[in-house]
Amino acid sequence: MTIVRRQALLTNNLSNGLSKDEVVALKRVAQRIRRNLLVTVAEAGSGHSGGSLSETDILTTLYYSILTHDPQNPSLPSRDRFILSKAHACPALYTVLADRGYFPMSDLSSFRKIDSHLQGHTRIGTPGVEMSGGSLGMGLSFGIGIALAARVDSKNHNTYVLLGDGECDEGQIWEAAMAASHYKLDTITAIVDRNGIQNDRFTSEVMELEPLAQKWRAFGWRVLTVNGHSVPALYKAFVQAKQTKGQPTVIIAKTIKGKGVSFMENNPGFHGKAPSWGELAIALAELGAKPEGKDSAWKADMLTMGYSPERISSISNAIVQMKVSQT
């Protein structure tokens, strides 16, 4: 079992922003995460593709450039906490955690299977997972508990909580929103994955959330609205959030559910659906996978994740076929 330890991409002083090279590198990481999470969901045969793809750039930016953490010591007391409140979108989190070396990449193929630590919704016990979830609405409150404990102990780690937009229908989110600003918890940053889709349909059809920024502002939060697929924009927002004093910050990250895969993008049908193996090949190709050459690293990743050479070459052949039929 190989643990691939991919390092944080920067160690710098935040105010400098990201260099062009760093942005390129982070984007490449995000594409790799997207590919590997889809492989993981395809192997499981079920799982949440859409919300995993929409949050990938947010997770990548956090885990590769913002968070203070140590994959070899997941319970490091001074670590920043990341809580995936929309716990159904765990395939992206698991893939990022494995990518960073919290546990072997080969564990990913056990996702949703019996005896695996990679449960269908996050559960503590998986290295790097801070909260058991699955019932929407709880993560922000949980994060407040962590932030209050830090205040009691005069510690200054930050707590990041990723919420779904549909999740914001839950009353508990607004109980928590009120409490975080009441306690002036400036160590809390919430991120809303504003992909516009919830379980069944578009958020505007199920339950209108707008004006969302105004709602958070009215609850006492600093609101930053960004393109949730722009690494530099996310990075900048996280830095601003960190520098904000006296109030919590929410980043409304405008995203596309299913981002990066044409037939999943903005498609409510892929909220909780896995791609078939055939669909996976198309998805991987759209995410930059090539049968050979410098863009064939996905093959090595699949080997590391424990897939058979046969499985890999059948996907590779399918990608070749696509190219042929296009020309």
Added chain:
Amino acid sequence: MTTTATRESFGKALLELGHRNPDIVVVGGDLNISTFAHLFAKEFPNRFFDLGPAEQNMMSIAAGLAASGKIPFVSTFAVFGTARPYDQIRVNIAQMKSNVKIVCTHAGLLTGEDGISAQSIEDIALMCALPGFNVVVPSDGPETESVVKLAAEISGPFYIRLSRPATDVIHQTPTNFVLGKAEELRSGSDLSIIACGIMVSASLKAATELAKEGIQATVINMSTLQPLDEKAVLSALDTGAIVTAEEHYIHGGLGSLIAQSAARQGAVPIEMVATTRYAESGKPDELLTKYGLSSSDIVDAAKRVVGRKRD
């Protein structure tokens, strides 16, 4: 008999714990004077968080505090601290085995005049349906103090159920509560009365009455409902008949738990003293009488069960 409110004993124990252990924190929901958490709040304002009547938030926050090494005591009324935030308790506390202590006051019919929305008669069933949750219903003030202090020392979730009014003190000396261990308060060979909470005192009174008529009852204080003292149930089987007594709905409470344990270990007639329906506004004593939870109801149940034994 002297009386004291178990909630007041809780407040005092909590204050003492606060002095002893800096990791104790308290989370409340705008009922802190009633729950006596205000004693702690006054002394340790930085370790006390009033979240208003927002119980779902409260439970998840407590779990977050516990995840950072704190020992949170969450305190509110029994209806608001169990039924309302049940899924938060389930996912963030029970499933995570969080070190959170939920101490609820104003349980059962004793809540009285406020009526049925405030009378928690389902909470034992709810909390015992959570695997790994320690569920304790102390019989009086001194036992409450002992339970609260022990809960702070045992890692893992607790539900402790307390009452509003002053109730009988049956332990004259400080008790040494042991989690999961029943306490035999009186011994007799004709039947065993197994009770929890305020019904322990009623059971002792009933046993005195029964003795006058030549029926000798063992009285057991089953203050821990989960994990249940199965051995105590086994020895109760030796008396050949059991009466259970609780201030709770008849389904899913003490009676159900004892019947389940008894059925696994043997077979004796069992009668249950518990409420079978929602009550109404009224004085606590009036409610206990009208809804079948007085010591004379225990006496009647004892006679019935002993009669079935002779059949």
